[in-house]
Amino acid sequence: MTSAVRRSPQEGKPRLRILIGADTFWPQINGAATFIARLAAGLAERGHDVHIVAPSYSNEKLGQMVEEHEGQKMTLHRVYSWKWPGHPWLRFMLPWRVMHNSRIILDRVKPDVIHFQSHIVIGRGMTLEGSKRGIRLVGTNHFMPENLLDHAFIIPRFLRKKAVRMGWAAAGRSFGRAGRVTTPTRRAADYLEENTLVRDVISVSCGINADGYNGNLEPKPENLIVFLGRLSDEKQIDRLIRAVAILDPALDAKLEIVGGGELEGKLRALVTSLGLDDRVTLTGFVDQDQLRDALQRGSVFAMPSVAELQSISTMEAMASGLPVVAANAMALPHLVHDGENGFLFEPGNVEDLAEKLTRVLTMSADEVLAFKKESLAIVAAHDIQRTLDTFESLYRGDEVTDPAALGKNTEGASF
Known part of the structure; x- marks a missing residue:
């Protein structure tokens, strides 16, 4: 639309x-x-x-x-x-x-x-x-x-x-x-x-078209991390799965990977090998309504890719009012302003990614709200x-x- x-x-x-x-x-x-x-x-x-x-x-x-x-x-x-x-x-x-x-x-x-x-x-x-x-x-x-x-x-x-x-x-x-x-x-x-x-x-x-997304500023009922995009090598989704595996269990964080691609089978096998079947969901390809629903339910958007020349997926997440944790690589820093609407992590560094996700998931309600509003403000320029x-x-x-x-x-x- x-x-x-x-x-x-x-x-x-x-x-x-x-x-x-x-x-x-x-x-x-x-x-x-x-x-x-x-x-x-x-x-x-x-x-x-x-x-x-x-x-x-x-x-x-x-x-x-x-x-x-x-x-x-x-x-x-x-x-x-x-x-x-x-x-x-x-x-x-x-x-x-x-x-x-x-x-x-x-x-x-x-x-x-x-x-x-x-x-x-x-x-x-x-x-x-x-x-x-x-x-x-x-x-x-x-x-x-x-x-x-x-x-x-x-x-x-x-x-x-x-x-x-x-x-x-x-x-x-x-x-x-x-x-x-x-x-x-x-x-x-x-x-x-x-x-x-x-x-x-x-x-x-x-x-x-930011009007096509509902910038939801309300608190979310669960710690849900969302990724949206094609499942390919340069996205480094395996690092995201491994980061979720080392998060503090007390966070009760879950990950929803929205999209399909050539690595779907390997990523499902990785999820199982790490014992994350009850915490990580791979949806495969979905329609626009399902995509928007995932972004609405999310608490934070994660983009570990090292080859984004822009990242429409990240913009869609921001238009949905999500804070973002992204790799400090290529064009992602143009969208994710560290400490303002999310955090940047060292590309490929699983521990740093986990730490930045933890920071978002443990922020106060006021801090999260400020990040959400800044995501909406930044994406408005697009x-x-x-x-x-x-x-x-x-x-x-x-x-x-x-x-x-x-x-x-x-x-x-x-x-």
Whole structure:
């Protein structure tokens, strides 16, 4: 569900035909796919003609079709793809097929702007063919080659560093074709600039419809720790489970892990081996109502991930009025202000994570209330309508200043 339409700085201007190139999209569930759906729905709600090029995950439904996402109808162009060996959701296409599909789709749609969400497969084809046609290109980076290589078992470990460099070089080539490049946070923008020749990257929050979450400030009846997200290696959920195992039994703390993924079986086995079956629940994939219910019941949100370029899950928890304990890594410190709306812990340090969780669970009611209110205040700066305003300006070629350069606290993805 998107926020109610408000007056936009772009109101009254001609509508745009926007083509979004996505290497991941529904039915896959991850931060990038969620952002793309919400962005597309918000743009469609504002009257734009939105098209999305995305993989077909069954290869049965191919070509152009109308789909509904986040309550809005949009045109999908599903292309033939294969599963990337060892990766939970990434699909790939043969280079000549990508170029062929890109040519056909661009000549059919004739977009005013192409907004590509990664450089890996579809983004590469769209930027190459879009450049030939003189179409405005806007790129957003959600990915780190290091994360992709964690699943690339076909690449020997001694070649990983070289492969990472090649991955960043490929990213630099695709994003170098764009007129403007964005990432969800300033830290992610700096990271992209450090590893490529791309410059003047601006940070634009993925945004969240905070109105869709109930900022519950009431005391909770139990000490429930909640994690929300895909169950993958970089999330380091095993550390969270081990931290719960060493919490003081007197806290009677429980952990609810909301989401599914390739590690679900291993994590269930870990829970059993630690004797935590009565304290740790893994829900698997759930719908939005169940997700919101878990956040409403929670006392504290935990995000142990070391690879968040923003973290939509953390923003959803904050919009629900939760204090947060998060790893002091990548972009999470933009959302979690240590000692104000939660605590940061040393990445991978189980003992430190347990200690920070204990601090939240043993705070006075007044201290918890202050943390909750600060979470709501921080996440308010990530209103999805601000994100839509910014991208509309970028699509039209208007000058956009990075919010971080203005000294505003508007930062805070990945997937």
